[in-house]
Amino acid sequence: MKFTFKPSPNYRQPQSTQKIMLELTLGLLVVFGFSVVYYAMAYGASYAVRALLLMAVSLICGVGTEAVWCLALKKNIKDHMQSSFPWVTAIILTLMCRIDISFYALGVSTIMAIFFGKLVFGGFGQNLFNPAAVGRAIIFASFTGSVAADLITSATPTAAIAGHSWLLAIPNSISTVCATSSSCSSALVAAPTLLELILGTYAGAMGETSLLVIVLVGAYLAIREVIDWRVPVTYMGTLFVLATVYGLMFGQPLTYGLYHLALGGAAFGAVFMMTDPVTNPTSAAGRIVFAMGCAILTLMIRVKANLPEGVLYSILLMNMMSPAIEKLMDGNQIKTEKRNWKIVGIVAVVGVVATVLCALANM
Amino acid sequence: MNRKENFIAGFVKENPVFGLYLGLCSALAISTTLDNAIGMGLCVTLILTASNMIISAIRKITPDEIRIPVYIVVIASLVSAVEMLMAAFMPQLYANLGVFISLIVVNCIILGRAEAFASKNGILDSALDGIGMGLGYTFSLLLISFVREFLATASWTITNPFNNQVILHVGLSFLEPFKISMFSTSTGAFLTFACFAALFAVLKNKPAKKEKKEAK
Amino acid sequence: MKKIIHLTVFLAVVGALSAGVLSYVNDLTAPIIEAQKLAAVKESLEVLYPGANFSELSTEADETGLVSAAYKAEGKGYIYSVQVVGYNSSTPIDFMMSIDNDGTISGYVVLTQQETNGIGSRVADDEFKNTVVGKGINDSISTLSGATVSSTAVVKGINAAKALFGAQAGVSVDTPSDPVVTTPVYTLSDDYSGNSATVVSVDGNTYTVTSTGFPGNSANEYAIVVENGAIVSVTNTVFGDTAGIGNPAVSEDALSSYVGATLTSEVDAVSGSTFTSKSVFAALQAALKNAAGESTDADTDTGASTDNTTVEGDSYTATAFGFGGDVTVTVVLNGSDIVDVKVVGDKETSGIGTNAIDKLPAAIVAADSADVDVVSGATITSTAILEAVQEILDQAQ
CATH class of the missing domain: 1.20.5 (Single alpha-helices involved in coiled-coils or other helix-helix interfaces)
Structure with a gap:
């Protein structure tokens, strides 16, 4: 008789890690493709070429770093790459940047992101922080001035509305949003309307502009079970609700919540970064709490802190909390269901209270 | 160990910053430029040696129960005296180091060596230990600031603390557009420190590994 | 023991x-x-006035508390050492500035700052220094685009130094306008043509007046009682402005503060509800003028331009929010043709927004519409001007 001793449960998924990563990469490339096409059509071929070159630089640096690492540790490069997927980090990081970032900045940040964000922790599956988020934080800390001149020199709509305390002055008209702290896009005479924000036909970070494309890609990936649907749905739902609460306290229109979803990296972060299974908790309830925490932090950072983008830092902060959340929600998931829902409820209440307090503080 | 080994241990094996992880907060905060590193390192060395010698001198008459308050009074007085002297004769350095001179009082290296070594050994031994540890601290500060200053400003500058004259300035201006400004902040400090600590850990373990290999 | x-x-x-x-x-x-x-200290003073005889003055006359030290350089001018808190709340921006005896700012040097590198630290760069040095005592200084918090704090400090200079040198200094929106002084005889106040009906002493507040919102309606050229009471009957923002301006407390006001009275706008406050002032003005027998037709007001060239046609004024503050646009229409455009926007960034103010009017007249390209690099100001022009064209139809 042959006895098989393996840790239970002996459950096989139809998707292997390789396949999941491949589909994720394809989804990211679709978003990137939209961006390249937009830049080609709105600004000319040179911009599209620049976008492609930026992606190439990031990929080369990311894959190169891991290759050097393999050589130093005398590992087989091919095997390592197949289970380490550095290109995913590189693509996500490129998509988070604006088109006028310098090649040097992107390259150095990719190297540092992969090295300090992933490799020193033990490689793929061992990292605490989302490496692309680490890379973007490095860019924000070191290279804010390192941009190519003569490209789009205006602020993104996110930076513009941030300068206006994240409020739309006139209901249903976003023209005052951009008309306060910095100009939006120099090529567009009028500032983006809500429709343009959703479609992504404006110049912002390369991959984060189009809510529509990201949602479609996200839906496809969720159906294919590449990403866990709970995270983006919970995140966007919570952000929408909290933003609406905040907006109602300031007399904003009911579409205010949509603006929050469409501006900045909210949708992109929700679909591609918060769903990273390495850095978020394993249990479903844990992921819901994780996503809600991200949403609360995103809103608070946006309206209260003097930072242009809250999604990035909320992801990094919640990554820090993932082990704690996981420990909290641990256990037989069927038995602990009641307790888990209680925790979700508490987090929800905390979120609403925090939003109201922020709004009161801002008034 | 004998005096020579003890002295050298302060540089690599028992390097206070990279080996023993003592005195980190000032090490990370000060090491933005070479000037600051040299200045701070020399200050700490001076105070460490002096305090070691004084504490070693009174070790036989200090009652055991109040030894810690006594050490702290000694160290604090030394720091205050050095601070006043610096303010008078090296104003630029004093301005750069600022609050961290006062913080030398609570620098773990000083109290740690006083407790671990000076209270149990003769004056000469304690003095050498102080100098060794202090130089090891300076050495590590120099390493960190060498990297940080280069990455953040693409140049190295050393000035005379007494009259603010620039002794040495190596500026690689062609590298200016490639500066990584993060390294002049605490984030860069931590990253640099982490890399060096890893390097030193490797160096520390090399002889042990070698021995293991030979034993096999 | x-x-x-x-x-x-x-x-x-x-x-x-x-x-x-x-x-x-x-x-x-x-x-x-x-x-x-x-x-x-002498060393840094020498940077600004080399070789002068310095004597220290007291900073008692400084009400803001921002000026930490004042020195007089014999025969040359005054030096002020100022500390302001910018973006970095733990380390203040420490700078010195020199003002010549004739009131020109002759020097500006930042001693220490720990603002965000590349952003707030620009207050120490020549870029900002060149907008400060050489300005007269009553010239306003613009904040830095992209470094608003840091530069606003520095400008406040400069204004404090100017005020102290005024007191010490015996020169009269206009109360400088703070770069942040502070409630400016309003009187009821100011120009409120942008609020289109119209007297709808008169019933004895009670005037029903409508006026708009924030551009694009519906009009507010007020019932105003006037007696002997002074306001007896004001009530807000219809509120069409932005909910949650404009309401404080029409609260009972706010409106009751205007009792007794005449056309020459100074009135306080409610902080944070400037547009609606102005709508109230416009309505009060309309009621008072009507009571005095003057015409209150907002359309024939000559607008904010002080140019005396007479042009044929009707003149309309509108305001829009530009980069640093309101931009007031006056358009003269002959029928449906745009004959003349004048723009006043003194809070726009010098060299950036002012480009739009210089170039757009001619372009708008030439194109005879608001469908004109924005001035590159001055999109906000351009958009504001074009919006205002479009609003006028829409209204005039």
């Missing part, structure tokens, strides 16, 4: 010895430190 005495005595002796050593060192070094401080 003996042990405790022994411990205490030992500790006391150690303490006393340390104190003795420290006081000796202090005696040795204190005078040197003092001399150095003075020398250091």
